[in-house]
Amino acid sequence: MRAFILALLFFGFMLVVSTSNAAAQQLDRPFKILYKPKASLSGDCGRSGNGTVELSVTFDKSAKVTNVEELELSECLAFNRNAIKAAKGIKFQTEIKNGEAITVIRRIVYKYNIF
Numbered sequence: 001m002r003a004f005i006l007a008l009l010f011f012g013f014m015l016v017v018s019t020s021n022a023a024a025q026q027l028d029r030p031f032k033i034l035y036k037p038k039a040s041l042s043g044d045c046g047r048s049g050n051g052t053v054e055l056s057v058t059f060d061k062s063a064k065v066t067n068v069e070e071l072e073l074s075e076c077l078a079f080n081r082n083a084i085k086a087a088k089g090i091k092f093q094t095e096i097k098n099g100e101a102i103t104v105i106r107r108i109v110y111k112y113n114i115f
Contacts, residue, residue, distance in 0.1 A: 027099035031059065031106070035091040039083040039110040045076035050113040053083040057108045061101035063094050071107065083110035 039053070051074025058067035068087045073080045087108050094101040 027096060029093070029096040031095035031104045032093040033090060034093055036108075037086040037089045039079060039086040039112070041076075041082070041112045041114070042078040044078040045112065045114060048114050049075070050111065051076050051079060053080055053110045055083065055087050055108045055110070057087050057090065057106055059090075059092050059094070059104050059106065061094055061103045063092070063101075065090055065092075066103075074112070076112070079110075079112055086110065 045051070052072060053070075053074050054072040056067075056069040056071055057065060060066040065088050068084050070080070070084070087110075090108070095104050096102070
């Protein structure tokens with residue numbers, strides 16, 4: 001009888017643990033960009049060429065872009081400014097870990113080609 005009660009308690013505990021792990025996994029959600037505005041290209045960038053702007057963007061747990069840092073800039077200053085402005089307008093789904101929103105930092109790239 002004692003062994004039966006111990007086995008019942010053990011299996012009951014295992015059921016609770018596996019249920020709580022499944023619930024925690026359901027509370028996790030990956031970061032996802034929902035909308036990425038385009039960086040406009042003005043006539044100040046010349047008649048031909050291409051360029052890349054790489055930015056480090058902080059996507060805050062409050063669902064706002066809180067910081068944009070320049071990693072690599074193009075030769076076109078107007079495009080650089082527009083890329084930074086566009087990055088600040090990104091709409092996203094916050095990442096959720098163990099049921100709590102977290103802040104993430106991602107590398108965002110804007111490119112242009114003029115033919």
